[in-house]
Amino acid sequence: xxxxxxxxxxxxxxxxxxxxxxxxxxxxxxxxxxxxxxxxxxxxxxxxxxxxxxxxxxxxxxxxxxxxxxxxxxxxxxxxxxxxxxxxxxxxxxxxxxxxxxxxxxxxxxxxx
Amino acid sequence: xxxxxxxxxxxxxxxxxxxxxxxxxxxxxxxxxxxxxxxxxxxxxxxxxxxxxxxxxxxxxxxxxxxxxxxxxxxxxxxxxxxxxxxxxxxxxxxxxxxxxxxxxxxxxxxxxxx
Numbered sequence: 001x002x003x004x005x006x007x008x009x010x011x012x013x014x015x016x017x018x019x020x021x022x023x024x025x026x027x028x029x030x031x032x033x034x035x036x037x038x039x040x041x042x043x044x045x046x047x048x049x050x051x052x053x054x055x056x057x058x059x060x061x062x063x064x065x066x067x068x069x070x071x072x073x074x075x076x077x078x079x080x081x082x083x084x085x086x087x088x089x090x091x092x093x094x095x096x097x098x099x100x101x102x103x104x105x106x107x108x109x110x111x112x113x
Numbered sequence: 114x115x116x117x118x119x120x121x122x123x124x125x126x127x128x129x130x131x132x133x134x135x136x137x138x139x140x141x142x143x144x145x146x147x148x149x150x151x152x153x154x155x156x157x158x159x160x161x162x163x164x165x166x167x168x169x170x171x172x173x174x175x176x177x178x179x180x181x182x183x184x185x186x187x188x189x190x191x192x193x194x195x196x197x198x199x200x201x202x203x204x205x206x207x208x209x210x211x212x213x214x215x216x217x218x219x220x221x222x223x224x225x226x227x228x
Contacts (some may be wrong), residue, residue: 033215042115042200043155043218058215090154098204101145101157102216 003027006091006105013081014113021076021108023091029103030096032074034058034066037088037107046089049074050096081112114138116203118219125226130189133222135201137182144177144184145202145216148195155200158186188224196226 004025013019023032034046045058047066055066063085067075078085088109092102116137123131135144143162147155159170161177161184172189188195202216 035218040220042220043202045215045217048215056215059217099143099160099162101160102202103157104154106154 004091004093004103004105006089006108008108009106010109010111012111012113015082017081017112019078019081019110021089021091021110023074023076023105025072025091025093025103027093027103028071029093030071031094032068033092033094033102034064034074034076035090035092036060037090043090046076083112086110086112115217116201116219118199118201118222120222121220122223123225125191125224127193127226127228128190130187131191131195131224133186133188133199133201133224135184135186135203135219137203137205139182139203139205141177141179141182141184141203141205143204144175145204146175146184146186147200147202148197149200149221150197158199191224191226193226193228196224198223 007022031050033048035043036046037043044060046064047058049055049068052068065077088107090107091105094100094102116135119134145160146158149155159175161175163179175186177184198221200218200221202218
């Protein structure tokens with residue numbers, strides 16, 4: 001089983017719909033992250049969390065919200081999806097020691113029509 | 114600020130060497146390197162910490178020049194399995210001297226290895 005699991009893997013939806021992407025991990029890591037990947041732009045940080053009570057905005061948080069339901073679960077929501085939010089979304093986790101690597105889930109491919 | 118990676122793309126024959134560079138305009142605490150195959154998740158390669166060091170495993174190594182705020186990834190005697198997109202992720206130094214929160218990734222370098 002994967003250490004970092006994202007659901008769904010693919011989603012097609014319409015403009016204006018509310019969407020939730022979920023991430024769960026079995027690595028026991030405290031830090032969790034949501035990134036967005038667009039062709040030619042690399043990975044951009046949306047939100048990150050260091051524990052259940054700690055949520056921080058990243059570079060491109062507008063239009064997104066998150067919830068850290070438990071140490072192992074971190075969800076990303078698009079309250080009213082728009083076409084330019086079409087992208088590949090990755091969840092990642094890491095240990096509290098910042099000198100440790102981030103471990104990525106397999107990604108969610110989101111298309112908004 | 115997003116670090117700048119160069120080159121944007123490189124095509125090599127199997128067995129040739131490649132160097133990928135990552136430059137930052139901000140003082141760096143560390144640099145992370147990842148490789149991503151098409152349609153897959155990024156996979157961790159190595160971390161370089163401030164203080165200037167060089168790391169490596171197998172035929173992939175990296176260096177970190179703290180004075181220039183640059184890191185380079187070296188792939189020697191490239192194999193077909195090295196194909197993919199390479200990303201550097203930078204962790205900036207905060208005013209307190211520690212690292213920042215989260216990584217800022219470059220746009221990636223596409224590496225194609227041909228037989």
